[in-house]
Amino acid sequence: MSVIIEDGRLIRYEGGEICCTVSEGIRSIEDLAFSGAERLERLLIPESVESIGNYAFRMCYALQSVLLPRCVSHFGSGVFQHCWNLKSVRLPEGTETIGTDMFESCHELTSISLPGTVKSIARSAFSGCRNLRVIDAEPNQISLLPPAARYIAVISYMEKNADGGGNEIIDGFVSERQKNLLDLAVNRRSAEAVRYMLSRGLVSDDAVREYLARSAERSRIEITALLLDHSRQSGSGTDILGEDPFL
Numbered sequence: 001m002s003v004i005i006e007d008g009r010l011i012r013y014e015g016g017e018i019c020c021t022v023s024e025g026i027r028s029i030e031d032l033a034f035s036g037a038e039r040l041e042r043l044l045i046p047e048s049v050e051s052i053g054n055y056a057f058r059m060c061y062a063l064q065s066v067l068l069p070r071c072v073s074h075f076g077s078g079v080f081q082h083c084w085n086l087k088s089v090r091l092p093e094g095t096e097t098i099g100t101d102m103f104e105s106c107h108e109l110t111s112i113s114l115p116g117t118v119k120s121i122a123r124s125a126f127s128g129c130r131n132l133r134v135i136d137a138e139p140n141q142i143s144l145l146p147p148a149a150r151y152i153a154v155i156s157y158m159e160k161n162a163d164g165g166g167n168e169i170i171d172g173f174v175s176e177r178q179k180n181l182l183d184l185a186v187n188r189r190s191a192e193a194v195r196y197m198l199s200r201g202l203v204s205d206d207a208v209r210e211y212l213a214r215s216a217e218r219s220r221i222e223i224t225a226l227l228l229d230h231s232r233q234s235g236s237g238t239d240i241l242g243e244d245p246f247l
Contacts, residue, residue: 013037018062024048029056031076038062041085045069052079061085068092077101077122084108091115098125107131114141121145133188136160139169151177151184155193158185162192166200174202186211 002014008027013020013034019042022029026046031053034040041062047069054076057063063083070092078101080086086106091098093115100122103109109126111134118137121144126132135145135153142153150173157170174181174197182203185193197203 018042020044022046022049027051029053031055032058035059041065043067045072047071050074052076054078055081058082070094075099075102078104080106082106088112091118093117096120098122100124101127104128110134111136114138116141118144121149125149139167142169142173151180154181155184155188155190158193158196159190160192162195163199166196171200171202174200178203178207182207182211 004011004014005023005026008025010022010026010029010033012030015037016039018039020040021044024046025048027048028051029045029049033053033056034043035055035058037057037060039062040060041064043057043063043066045067048071049069050071051074052072055078056076057066058078058081061082061084063080064085064087066086066089068089068091071094072092073094073096075095075097077099079099080089081101081104084105084107086103087108088111089103089109090113094117095115096117096119098114098118098121102122102125103112104124104126105128107128107130109129110131112132113136116138118141123146126146126149132149132152134156135149136156137145137153139157142150142157145153154170154173157167161167182194182197185197186208194208198205198208
């Protein structure tokens with residue numbers, strides 16, 4: 001592995017390894033340090049690292065996983081920009097800001113977990129993350145997210161709390177954006193999210209049936225079964241879907 005290190009700062013990585021372990025004792029990874037390391041797939045960062053600079057891993061196209069240490073207190077802008085194969089990230093506790101373009105165009109990013117310390121999220125932080133399906137966030141963090149990411153975070157919360165445990169912030173958001181969230185839940189075949197809405201009285205059976213009519217056949221089968229189960233448990237004694245052709 002070929003690296004340039006000065007006074008505990010990793011200035012530049014010039015290796016071609018698939019897996020890289022940063023040396024213990026490094027305190028910061030500087031701007032653009034790993035940018036363009038196209039073969040790098042896995043990266044291990046020691047607990048001694050406290051800061052990761054702007055665009056540090058930009059265009060690491062093959063990068064799939066990064067083990068981020070608990071002591072990192074600062075992330076620059078665009079840290080993982082254009083890391084096309086990065087699949088999931090758990091930011092360390094203590095992270096306060098998710099900066100500009102941090103995960104821009106991470107096409108394979110499917111999930112991210114936000115620590116409770118996050119207080120600021122740039123509007124472009126998740127731009128181009130077309131496969132992002134799960135954002136694990138606290139309810140009071142949802143308003144910090146860019147608009148498209150808010151829907152994902154609310155659906156993710158409902159999927160984790162399908163028993164109707166609920167939260168006033170989530171309930172209020174669902175009430176305000178009911179159509180958008182219900183459409184997303186049905187099209188993603190998220191029975192848990194639909195169950196949450198029904199159990200909390202945030203959506204009517206008729207509204208779900210309306211969206212059901214627009215969904216794909218496979219979705220209809222799954223959500224229809226959910227609604228029938230809900231109808232029986234509610235004790236209404238009626239089949240809320242009537243003679244649904246997809247049963």
